[in-house]
Amino acid sequence: MIAGITTALATFCIVSTRRNLSSRGYSAMAKKKYCVSIEDVREAMNRIRDRVHRTPVRFRALRRSLLIIEIIYTHTQVLTCSSLNEQSGMNLFFKCELFQKTGSFKIRGATNACFSLSDEQAKVSPHTLYHQRSTNTTHLEQQQRGLITHSSGNHAQAVALAARSRGVPAYIVMPNNAPIPKKNAVKHTYQATVFECEPTNKARAEMTELKRSELMNPIFIHPSNDPHVIAGQGTIALELMEQTDGNLDAVIVPLGGGGMISGVATAIKALNKNIMVYGVEPTNACDALRAKKAGDAKWDGSSKHAGLVKTCADGLKTVLLENNWPIVRDKVDDIYDVSENEILYAMDMIVSRMKLAIEPSAATGFALARSERFKKLGHSRVGIILCGGNADYGAVFENLREKYC
16 A cells, blocks of 8 residues: 555656646756756856845864864854864865755755746736636736645755745645744745645645645745756855865765755865765665665655654655656765764754754754765765754753753
């Protein structure tokens, strides 16, 4: 039964994505070997530059002389921390996406996807409007299709803000166990309409399709499988390379649905193919790692689809899909997993030593960097993407107290 659900959901995701690719002018893009290129990422940068923050890079220099050099070419705040240097044995450059609008990197992809739409694409067609049931919406809302997505929080907030900035409605399907701060931000801060569902990928997909049929057929922006989302996330790498003068041995990227790492790997490998790109996942949700080892994407993702995965890194519980897989397969050098204990310890170190209020998903990069298996690779200058800071800190610190107090 689970296998049937998995197959059905995968089919929905592929069909839904292809439908959106066609309707949004992606037909040429979809025919390429990879769904995005460095040109797409640069175009995304031009599109979102004035609509998102340029986030700082904070790093740990092992020697005082390196500290002076890095101040010159990062042009951002620099924070030293000898204890983190000692734990990793390398220079770590932290790309602080927690300072981004909505508190995570997701605003980059959502903004690029939203503002790539023409005014005509964002409106309801006369045929759709004629057949739509009568509602209490305003005339302005009736003339706009708006955007719809499903997300446990970060992408939800991003789409809500991007839609509000564009002046179109946003409809967000969220699992009923989504972190309360994220849910409140979507509803109250960014003023999107929220529909709750059971915490499974199947329930998300079904609710999204139901609401699309009930509403004005709003445009679906997938959290990670949309080419414009992937290109938008790739702008992280353009900034990181500029802020470090491209002088990196490797970049570590948290990996969930694969949108961020696909965009980052596309940009990094185009700019310098010798820089290694590593993905990192929670051990309890390491489907991409299994796919990478197997050499294909036909892994058993039934536990993720059924919502059975349990990890504190809730932002990395999503499933790798067909647009991201070729990029992850060909351009990501390796994927590692980290345990719940490693994630919580790394988060504790970053919060207490760096004074950065990150979420658990963002701690996975440092969790890997300080591990013995990563130290053996011999890198000296490593970029780490701190992907967000939208944590339910009441729950997080309760976990920390139980574990360390």
